[in-house]
Amino acid sequence: MVDREYNGKCLCGAVSYRATGLADIWYCHCTQCRSLTGHFLAACRTRRDRLFVSGDIVWSPHSGAAEHARCAQCGSLLFWANRSTNSISVLPGGLENTDGIDVGGHIFVSEKGGYYEIDDGLPQFDRYPAEALGN
Numbered sequence: 001m002v003d004r005e006y007n008g009k010c011l012c013g014a015v016s017y018r019a020t021g022l023a024d025i026w027y028c029h030c031t032q033c034r035s036l037t038g039h040f041l042a043a044c045r046t047r048r049d050r051l052f053v054s055g056d057i058v059w060s061p062h063s064g065a066a067e068h069a070r071c072a073q074c075g076s077l078l079f080w081a082n083r084s085t086n087s088i089s090v091l092p093g094g095l096e097n098t099d100g101i102d103v104g105g106h107i108f109v110s111e112k113g114g115y116y117e118i119d120d121g122l123p124q125f126d127r128y129p130a131e132a133l134g135n
């Protein structure tokens, strides 16, 4: 967990946000994340009270109790959250910089696409390890 402030925004700039307490980035290769993004999802979580958003976002169902948020204007994917937890994940592509944030590894590798290989040497999990979970 990094105790510094990070700033991010969507593609069109209508939504901006700042976050503290960001945890490691995890790459999720599950079927739902692949359908949503067209490839796979990167996400790093923090507590809901550590993310401050300005601008209009729209939440949509993801899977189970999970949902994801987009900019209401340009549709940029910005956040992922599970309604049953107190955490929310920032999708790091929107961050101005990610200095100091580590990458934890890959989760749901058992559902990854057949058209790519994972060969970056990071840990891989068929589902997910405890440290990749929000709480």
Ligand SMILES: [Zn+2]
Binding pocket: 010, 011, 012, 013, 014, 015, 071, 072, 073, 074, 075, 076
């Ligand atoms: Zn936007």
Ligand SMILES: [Zn+2]
Binding pocket: 028, 029, 030, 031, 032, 033, 034, 041, 108
């Ligand atoms: Zn996923």
